[in-house]
Amino acid sequence: MTYGDSTRSLKAVAAEHVPGNPVGPVPVPASAYHIGADEDDALDSYGRRHNPTWRQLEKALAHLEGAAAAVSFGSGMAAITSLLRVITEPGTTLVVPADGYYQVRAYATEYLAPRGVTVIQARCDEMCDAAGDADVVFAETPSNPGLDVVDLHRLAMQCRPRGALLVVDNTTATPLGQQPLALGADLVVASATKALAGHHDLLAGYVAGNRADVIERLGRERLLAGPILGAFEAWLVLRGLGTLGLRFDRHCQNAAALAMMLRSHPAVASVRYPGLPDDPSHGVAARQMRRFGGIVAVELADVDAVHALIGRSDLLVGATSFGGVHTSVDRRARWGDPVPPGFARISCGIEDTDDLLADIESALGGAGR
Numbered sequence: 123m124t125y126g127d128s129t130r131s132l133k134a135v136a137a138e139h140v141p142g143n144p145v146g147p148v149p150v151p152a153s154a155y156h157i158g159a160d161e162d163d164a165l166d167s168y169g170r171r172h173n174p175t176w177r178q179l180e181k182a183l184a185h186l187e188g189a190a191a192a193v194s195f196g197s198g199m200a201a202i203t204s205l206l207r208v209i210t211e212p213g214t215t216l217v218v219p220a221d222g223y224y225q226v227r228a229y230a231t232e233y234l235a236p237r238g239v240t241v242i243q244a245r246c247d248e249m250c251d252a253a254g255d256a257d258v259v260f261a262e263t264p265s266n267p268g269l270d271v272v273d274l275h276r277l278a279m280q281c282r283p284r285g286a287l288l289v290v291d292n293t294t295a296t297p298l299g300q301q302p303l304a305l306g307a308d309l310v311v312a313s314a315t316k317a318l319a320g321h322h323d324l325l326a327g328y329v330a331g332n333r334a335d336v337i338e339r340l341g342r343e344r345l346l347a348g349p350i351l352g353a354f355e356a357w358l359v360l361r362g363l364g365t366l367g368l369r370f371d372r373h374c375q376n377a378a379a380l381a382m383m384l385r386s387h388p389a390v391a392s393v394r395y396p397g398l399p400d401d402p403s404h405g406v407a408a409r410q411m412r413r414f415g416g417i418v419a420v421e422l423a424d425v426d427a428v429h430a431l432i433g434r435s436d437l438l439v440g441a442t443s444f445g446g447v448h449t450s451v452d453r454r455a456r457w458g459d460p461v462p463p464g465f466a467r468i469s470c471g472i473e474d475t476d477d478l479l480a481d482i483e484s485a486l487g488g489a490g491r
């Protein structure tokens with residue numbers, strides 16, 4: 123039986139049908155477990171090594187990403203930096219996004235480059251060429267914040283002949299928006315802080331894939347370095363996954379409607395959304411994405427115009443995250459992203475579409491629809 127995405131998300135977090143047991147997942151916040159006289163690594167022993175709630179979450183995440191296994195971490199950056207430490211060494215050539223999440227770039231240049239890793243920064247449209255010289259290619263698509271798209275199948279074809287490892291950050295798309303492993307990636311990494319958890323109230327991250335060697339070394343890295351996810355947060359992500367299908371459909375519906383409205387609004391200089399038929403990324407996005415996501419990138423006149431939009435709106439919150447239930451706006455130049463001062467990332471929440479459009483339209487200055 124092939125299920126739809128809401129059903130798959132629900133099944134992924136369903137507990138076994140045992141009479142008398144809770145229907146939903148249960149958090150196990152233990153640091154210490156009873157241990158027997160003999161060493162047995164299959165048994166839970168200590169909270170930095172084992173946790174039953176992680177295992178439930180990892181099983182669900184692996185299922186959603188189409189992976190053999192997943193390893194959870196205390197944030198998206200904990201997952202990314204742990205993975206990069208495991209798969210690079212002095213002499214490795216690593217490609218990272220020039221137009222993706224800025225702290226990945228910062229980690230590569232500030233931490234890995236001084237330790238002998240050659241770091242090449244490439245924009246989405248340069249990734250395939252850059253992959254020709256690489257041992258590890260780290261791609262992010264759609265990119266945060268510009269929403270450019272990398273052709274993942276083509277990139278995987280570039281990586282394969284040289285044996286370069288292809289890692290894809292699936293945070294903005296989520297596994298309901300795209301399946302990088304099925305498109306040829308070796309590993310997926312993501313922040314579950316965003317749409318997966320979905321309620322602006324925790325940080326979490328994970329790596330998923332079919333490379334048993336890397337997954338095993340990541341488990342060891344997590345044990346030794348300790349960037350673990352709390353059991354309560356793991357449980358909240360599991361709860362979030364149960365409604366992911368519903369929420370993500372609304373995020374995408376709101377984003378598509380908002381992008382259409384903004385592209386003809388006089389206060390808007392430009393709009394990017396991979397679902398817009400005339401967006402430069404639409405062709406590739408339509409081939410590789412199942413849904414176009416909940417984020418719209420918009421350029422307004424200047425800094426004041428972004429502040430005025432948030433200030434006049436009844437529904438928008440100014441916040442630097444995305445994928446939550448409330449629609450949020452972030453002026454990305456304030457964080458140093460290479461974008462114009464009036465560039466804002468709008469992460470659509472789950473408000474009723476008509477309410478959200480009317481609110482943003484009036485906050486932009488009342489030009490009629």
Ligand SMILES: Cc1ncc(COP(=O)(O)O)c(C=O)c1O
Pocket residue numbers: 197198199200223262266291293294312313314315325326327443
């Ligand atoms: C694309 C992308 N990857 C990774 C991260 C890092 O995730 P976290 O904030 O959970 O560490 C972010 C955070 O915004 C992101 O946007």
